[in-house]
Amino acid sequence: MKIGLFATCVADTMFPEAATATATILRRLGHQVVVPREQTCCGQMHMNSGYRRSAAPLAERFVATYGAFDAVVSPSSSCVGAIRQLYPELLGIDHPVLERTMELSEFLVHRLGVEDVGATYPHRVTYHPTCHSLRVTRIGDAPLRLLRNVRRLELVELPDAQECCGFGGTFSIKNSETSSAMLADKCDAIESTGAGICTAVDGSCLLQIGGGLSRRGGDTRAVHLAEILASR
Amino acid sequence: MTVPAEGFPAAASRELRNRQLRRNLGQATSTIRAKRANVVAEVPDWEQLRAAGSAIKADVMANLDSYLLQFEQALTAAGATVHWARDGAEACAIVAQVARAHGVSEVVKVKSLTTDEIALNESLGREGIHALETDFAELILQLDGDWSSHILVPAIHRNRTEIRNLFRRTIAPEIDSDDPAVLAEAARRYLRERFLSAEVGVSGANFGVAETGTLCVVESEGNGRMCTTLPPVLVSILGIEKLVPSFTDLEVFLQLLPRSSTGERMNPYTSLWTGVSDGDGPQELHVVLLDNGRTRVLRDEVGRQALHCIRCSACLNVCPVYSRTGGHAYGSVYPGPIGAILTPQLIGIENAPTLPFASSLCGACYDACPVKIDIPRVLLHLREQAVEAVDKPAERLAMGAAAWVFRRSDRMRLVQRLMRVLQRPLVRDGRIRRLPRPLSAWTRTRDLRPVAESSFVERNGSGAARR
Numbered sequence A: 001m002k003i004g005l006f007a008t009c010v011a012d013t014m015f016p017e018a019a020t021a022t023a024t025i026l027r028r029l030g031h032q033v034v035v036p037r038e039q040t041c042c043g044q045m046h047m048n049s050g051y052r053r054s055a056a057p058l059a060e061r062f063v064a065t066y067g068a069f070d071a072v073v074s075p076s077s078s079c080v081g082a083i084r085q086l087y088p089e090l091l092g093i094d095h096p097v098l099e100r101t102m103e104l105s106e107f108l109v110h111r112l113g114v115e116d117v118g119a120t121y122p123h124r125v126t127y128h129p130t131c132h133s134l135r136v137t138r139i140g141d142a143p144l145r146l147l148r149n150v151r152r153l154e155l156v157e158l159p160d161a162q163e164c165c166g167f168g169g170t171f172s173i174k175n176s177e178t179s180s181a182m183l184a185d186k187c188d189a190i191e192s193t194g195a196g197i198c199t200a201v202d203g204s205c206l207l208q209i210g211g212g213l214s215r216r217g218g219d220t221r222a223v224h225l226a227e228i229l230a231s232r
Numbered sequence B: 001m002t003v004p005a006e007g008f009p010a011a012a013s014r015e016l017r018n019r020q021l022r023r024n025l026g027q028a029t030s031t032i033r034a035k036r037a038n039v040v041a042e043v044p045d046w047e048q049l050r051a052a053g054s055a056i057k058a059d060v061m062a063n064l065d066s067y068l069l070q071f072e073q074a075l076t077a078a079g080a081t082v083h084w085a086r087d088g089a090e091a092c093a094i095v096a097q098v099a100r101a102h103g104v105s106e107v108v109k110v111k112s113l114t115t116d117e118i119a120l121n122e123s124l125g126r127e128g129i130h131a132l133e134t135d136f137a138e139l140i141l142q143l144d145g146d147w148s149s150h151i152l153v154p155a156i157h158r159n160r161t162e163i164r165n166l167f168r169r170t171i172a173p174e175i176d177s178d179d180p181a182v183l184a185e186a187a188r189r190y191l192r193e194r195f196l197s198a199e200v201g202v203s204g205a206n207f208g209v210a211e212t213g214t215l216c217v218v219e220s221e222g223n224g225r226m227c228t229t230l231p232p233v234l235v236s237i238l239g240i241e242k243l244v245p246s247f248t249d250l251e252v253f254l255q256l257l258p259r260s261s262t263g264e265r266m267n268p269y270t271s272l273w274t275g276v277s278d279g280d281g282p283q284e285l286h287v288v289l290l291d292n293g294r295t296r297v298l299r300d301e302v303g304r305q306a307l308h309c310i311r312c313s314a315c316l317n318v319c320p321v322y323s324r325t326g327g328h329a330y331g332s333v334y335p336g337p338i339g340a341i342l343t344p345q346l347i348g349i350e351n352a353p354t355l356p357f358a359s360s361l362c363g364a365c366y367d368a369c370p371v372k373i374d375i376p377r378v379l380l381h382l383r384e385q386a387v388e389a390v391d392k393p394a395e396r397l398a399m400g401a402a403a404w405v406f407r408r409s410d411r412m413r414l415v416q417r418l419m420r421v422l423q424r425p426l427v428r429d430g431r432i433r434r435l436p437r438p439l440s441a442w443t444r445t446r447d448l449r450p451v452a453e454s455s456f457v458e459r460n461g462s463g464a465a466r467r
Helices: A009-014 A016-028 A046-047 A052-068 A077-091 A104-111 A132-135 A144-147 A177-194 A203-216 A225-230 B008-016 B017-042 B046-062 B066-076 B090-101 B115-119 B122-126 B136-143 B160-167 B179-197 B222-227 B247-260 B294-299 B304-307 B314-318 B336-347 B364-368 B375-389 B393-408 B409-422 B456-460
Strands: A002-005 A032-033 A071-074 A101-103 A124-127 A155-156 A197-200 A220-225 B081-085 B106-109 B128-134 B200-203 B208-211 B214-219 B231-237 B267-272 B284-290
Touching: A002 A016, A009 A016, A009 A203, A009 B409, A009 B456, A016 A071, A016 A104, A016 A220, A016 A225, A016 B456, A046 A052, A046 A077, A046 B393, A052 A077, A052 A177, A052 A225, A052 B136, A052 B393, A071 A104, A077 A101, A077 B247, A101 A104, A104 A144, A104 A225, A124 A144, A132 B046, A132 B364, A144 A155, A144 A225, A177 A203, A177 B008, A177 B222, A197 A203, A197 A225, A197 B008, A203 A220, A203 B314, A220 A225, B017 B314, B046 B066, B046 B247, B046 B304, B066 B081, B066 B208, B066 B247, B090 B122, B090 B200, B090 B231, B090 B284, B106 B179, B106 B222, B106 B294, B115 B122, B115 B304, B122 B128, B136 B160, B136 B179, B179 B222, B200 B222, B214 B222, B214 B247, B222 B231, B222 B267, B294 B304, B294 B336, B304 B336, B304 B375, B314 B336, B314 B364, B336 B364, B336 B375, B364 B375, B393 B409
Parallel strands: A002 A032, A002 A071, A071 A101, A124 A155, A124 A197, A197 A220, B081 B284, B106 B128, B106 B200, B200 B231, B231 B284
Antiparallel strands: B208 B214, B214 B267
16 A cells, blocks of 8 residues: 655654654555655644634645545544544545545554554553544544554553543643643553553644653653554 | 633633632542443433434524524413513513512522523612522522532532531521531521512523423422422523424433433423413413524524533533633633633623633543534634634734745745754753743643654655755
C-alpha cells in the first residue's frame, strides 16, 4: 500500500521521533511510506479557536497533498478527527481521502488487522486514552490491543483513564488554571500507577501530560505510542 | 438573565482556589456519574431512545409555530388561561398581576430554572410578594442568599455541615445533627404549614404536550406536587421550547430524563395536569409561554439544538471543567456545557463571549446527552461568533500569522529554524521552564518540550521543496 504520512505540526516540530517511529512501523509491515514535503498543519487550532475560515486553505492543501494516496496515516488522532469530522463542511465536499485518513493504531488494528508489530519494550507502562481518540475518531481499544502484544511490557491500568488531561488546544492558555487543575488530577492518577511511562496517541496531549510530569520532577515520562511500537 | 463581565477564566480562577468546593463537587459529580452509567447500561435500546428524543425535539423546533397554537387551544379548552411573554419582564409582570388579583403576599414555588432565568423571585420581591422556594436545595440557597451552581442539584457546592449551621441560624435553632434525615425533617416542618396556607403556587414545567395541553413536572421530593395541587391558584411558566407533540412522546423522555439526571430508573414524582378540574387541585390555572431569546436561538440552524435540552444535567456531571470549577464560575443560571452554549445564545454572544471557550472540547458532554445535542460542534460555532463579536487584536494577529505560515511549507520550515535559535537561552536540561507572556500561562504549571533539533519532514520529506 502507498501510504502518505501526515506528521502534523506538533509532532513534526516537537515529537519528530514519534513520526519517525510511525514510518518505521509501516515500512516493517511492507508498505511504501511517503513523507510529502508540502505538508504543514491540519488547521485544527484555527477551527477550534473560532478562526475557522483561516483553516480552509489548510484543508485544501491537505487534500491536494494527500488526495492520491491509498491511505494517510498520522501519529495524532486529534488532527485525524478534525480532518474527518470538520473538513467536509469546511471544504463543501466529502473528499474520499478524508475517510482514508487514520491515526496509526486505528490504521494497524482496524484497517490492517495487525495487533502484534513485534515490538519489545521493557518498561511499566500506563495508557491514557485521549479524548478525541475516544469520542471523535472512536478508535476504541486499538492501542491497548497493540500494547498487550509488546514483549516485556508491563501494562498497568490508569485510574479515571477517560478523563481529559486538560490540554484542549488554546484552552490550555486561555483557561490555564482550569487546564492545570485537570492536569494535576491526571498526573496524580498516572503517578499512582507506579508506571515509568505514560503513553498516548496524541502529541498535543503528551505535551501537556509530559510537561506536567516533568514540572513535578518525578521519574515518569510521556512517550508516544508509536515509539513503543517501533522499539525492538 | 445577565452574566458578570469578568468572564469565565477570572471567575474559575477564584472558584478553583476553594478547596472545600472542589472536594464537595468532585465527590458529588463522581457519585452521580457512576449511578448514571449503571442505569444507562441496563437499557438495551438506550441509543435508539436518544435518537428518538433528538428526532422529536428536532420536529418540535421545525414546527414550533403550529405546536404552540395547538397547545394554546388545548389549554384554553381545558379551562386554563394562556399568556404569551416576550421576555422575562413580561412574564414576571403576569405572575405579579395574578398574585395581586388574589391579594397574596407570598407564593410557593416548585424548583424551576426558567423562573431563575427571568429572576422572578427578585421581581416579585420588588412588588412586595415573597416567593418561597420549596425544593430542599433551593430553600437552602434562598435562606443563605446563595445561588444555584447546578441545574439539578442547586446546592451541590454545599455540604451537610454547612447546611446544619445554616438551619441553626435560620429555620431550626434547636438542630444539632447533620444527618440528612434530620435536616430534611427540619425543612419539612418549616414548609408544611406554608403549603397548607398558600393561595398561589408557581411552577415551571419539564414538558408541555401540544396535543392535549398537559403540563408535566418531574421531581424527587413531592414538594413540587404540593405546590401544584394545594393552592387554589397555579401559575406555570415554560419556555416555548418545552413542548412535545403528543402524549405518547412522553414515553421517550420519561425514560431518558431520570436515568440521565439523578441516575434513577424512575423519578419518585411525575405530576401531569391538564387545565383545571372541578373540586380537584387548583381551580385557576395560568400558563405563561416564555420566549426570552428563544426565537432568536431558533433562527440559528447550528445553535438551535441547544433548545432540545431537557435540563437533565448529565453534561455537567461528566464535564471535567464543570467538576473542577463548579457552576458559579459560569456566572449563568445555566452552567456547565449546556450553559456554555445556551446562555450566550439567549442573551447574545457579546454578553457572554468567554463561555464558549470554557471547554477543553473533550466531548464527554455529547456522549452523555440524552437528546444528542452536539455540544462541541455548537461550541465551535459560537467561538466563531465570539471572535467576530469581540475583537482581540493580538490574538487575531497571532492566528493570522500562524495561518500565513502554515499556508506554505517553506515558511513553516523557516519558522521552525527561527524558533530553534530563539529558544536557545530558554532551554535547560532539555526543557523550557519559563516563557514570556502570554505563553507564561503554560509554563506556570508545565514544562515545555523544546523545538527538536531537526524536524521530521526536514529529514525525511520528499517531493517539491517549495510551496
